[in-house]
Amino acid sequence: MAKIDLDKLDLDELKTLQKDVARAIDQYEAKKRKEALDAVEALAREKGFSLSELTGAAPAKKGKAPLPPKYRHPENPALTWSGRGRQPAWIKEGLEAGKSLDDYLIGK
Incomplete structure (x- = not known):
């Protein structure tokens, strides 16, 4: 990785770099989390289960259906x-x- 000389950057450049690094870290963590979740879901399917069955978590709901009028x-x-x-x-x-x-x- 290229070394950045932070002493040569002004405050705006440092703040921009800080935001870029924070964004890159968030994206990296999200990517790794998704990869792990996909791997666990694939293993659960391979064993004949859904991940929600194994964890006891309710499957994600898409919203409540409206009740019929009475x-x-x-x-x-x-x-x-x-x-x-x-x-x-x-x-x-x-x-x-x-x-x-x-x-x-x-x-x-």
Whole structure:
């Protein structure tokens, strides 16, 4: 490796060098980590397992699927609610007007 004479660099060059070295170290570590993970996953597959099965870790989720709607607005079928989370305003208004949640059920 070429030796760098740090005494000849000004402050901006030293800071740039510091950032470049930190970035290079991060990239090197990420590359080695990926290589190790790939090798372990390949060995697990070779033995008939997935890595998550062996480590007890849950496989990565891609996000929750939205819940199917349970309630529908009687006049505007585009307005629905799954029954979870905060009640929509149209449900609250209907309940205050004396209706029940059963009045909004889909497929009753």
